[in-house]
Amino acid sequence: MTSRHKQLGLSDEQVIEMYKTMLLARRIDERMWLLNRSGKIPFVISCQGQEAMQVGASFALNRKVDFVAPYYRDLGIVLSFGMTAKELMLSAFAKAEDPNSGGRQMPGHFGQKKNRILSGSSPVTTQVPHAVGVALAGKMEKKDFVSFVTLGEGSSNQGDFHEGLNFAGVHKLPVITMVENNKYAISVPMEKQIASENVSIRAKSYGMTGVTVDGNDLFAVYEAVKAARERALNGEGPSLIEAVSYRLTAHSSDDDDRYREKEEVNEAKKKDAIVAFANELEAAGIISETQISDIEEEVMGIVNEATDYAENAAYADPEHALKYVYEE
């Protein structure tokens, strides 16, 4: 227990940073719900319950060179890759300075070239072939980076998932696909989505390593992604990782969550990975109770400042809607 992070080559500072990043993702998300329910922003789609896998995976990547193609719940990934709380709030408020889209897309449609976060859309899973294309380019240019792409388990039924993974497998490309299995595709549970026993078994069809890990266990995800990255850089091709957790909120701010039992959600909340991680760090003597509350205070300060800034920031001019259809 005490040396779990050390065995993985992680320093105390790194795991504290991971904790902070998870907590920041959660607190930004919670703030967005408050803003939505008070009528200040039209829409939220949550990361809650998936922060551990997102941050664990991100820190196993090289955040200076690797490319990510996130999906709409990946607050933890984009924060890890350099997007700021302020930038995320600008997106939530659809303000002109939003680096993802300048207020053109709904929140959760991430993209930021300077941090190698590929721009995403709403039709699910289209990002898988994009990540494969980036990996293909990297291989052609003989570069040492991988591309990392995520999606939900429901999305692993889309053609682009299978076409993309097969392409990556055939050409042995350095791409890591992580399915964030939160057990629900809006209202439809896993067993009505996927005929196979799990998602990772699908890797076999595409000639790649597939593993299922506990998505609430940050270190397990970190270890799986790190190993996948090493394989990719050794020319051993792509990997599929299925990280299993639970979606703690409704699908989105427009979903009433009527299809799940409250007890089921409450049980999952008891296993909240952020709380568990804080406890683990405390038990291992890496972090004290005081530090935990200091971090909480620091994170809330960041969230408050970001909210204030974004709320007061300007919208794009109406005519800006005409710009950037083509190169100008």
Add this chain to the structure above:
Amino acid sequence: MAVMTYIQAITTALREEMIRDEKVFILGEDVGKKGGVFRATDGLYDTFGEDRVLDTPLSESAIAGVGIGAAMYGMRPIAEMQFADFILPAVNQIISEAAKLRYRSNNDWNAPITIRAPYGGGVHGALYHSQSIESIFANQPGLKIVMPSTPYDAKGLLKAAIRDNDPVLFFEHKRAYRLLKGEVPEEDYVLPIGKADVKREGTDITVITYGLCVHFALQAAEKLAEEGISTHILDLRTVYPLDKDAIIEAAKKTGKVLLITEDNLEGSIIGEVAAIIAENCLFDLDAPIKRLAGPDVPAMPYAPTMEKFFMVNPEKCEKAMRDLAEF
């Protein structure tokens, strides 16, 4: 100047661009060892190797999507769809992703990808190897659709497409591949995307068309000239976005306009051309805007009788042009 076929002009453009820029590469089904089912990529695999002339799995959405990803990185992919009819599984990638990428990212990302596909009928290709599919993409801002009618235009426009920083759909008429020959400069040149081209000067009637139909109209115009009817022919070359100025100028020139497409009539490119003329040229017109197109049936049948019935040809053009001249 060398005389070459339409497909040789395509292959030449591909080869020259691959030599010019190492970021240019080709991906598609059978494009490598085989050199393409129409042999558009003939010899490129031998010159540039399998890394730059990539035989992909049979999955059109991945061909488009992987190309888009590579383009986002900064490569210059040329994706080949074996037949335009088979582009449909890739439509989500083309319309939801490539077309919208620059816009949705507020100019942060772009996808400089060229997607080539052979379209068109008259080759006994039946329903699924004959279609014109340009109108599917022709109300998707962010895309450009180029449909050259001559070997000269094909080389210059394909080079322009590859160098363009936005996604370009490049549709080649498969019957034109070996039917059409023309002079093509050996040196490097590009033609502007978005500009129509006058293929024949005339004073009595105006024909606006694109692709193989340009040749049908040119043949018909030769015949009509013998009867003293002078035809002005505008080749759209880029069917989206349209060259409005050139369309208006060509329509005003004679006041009698015939629009021709091989596609099904309703909802085709020429409907938009008609709207541009109607909005801008009312007092210059001496006749109703006329259209000649394929019938509104799903696609052209296999049997030669029915295929011929569907296809636009020089005789149909000639009749429609004469009727308009006599209006």
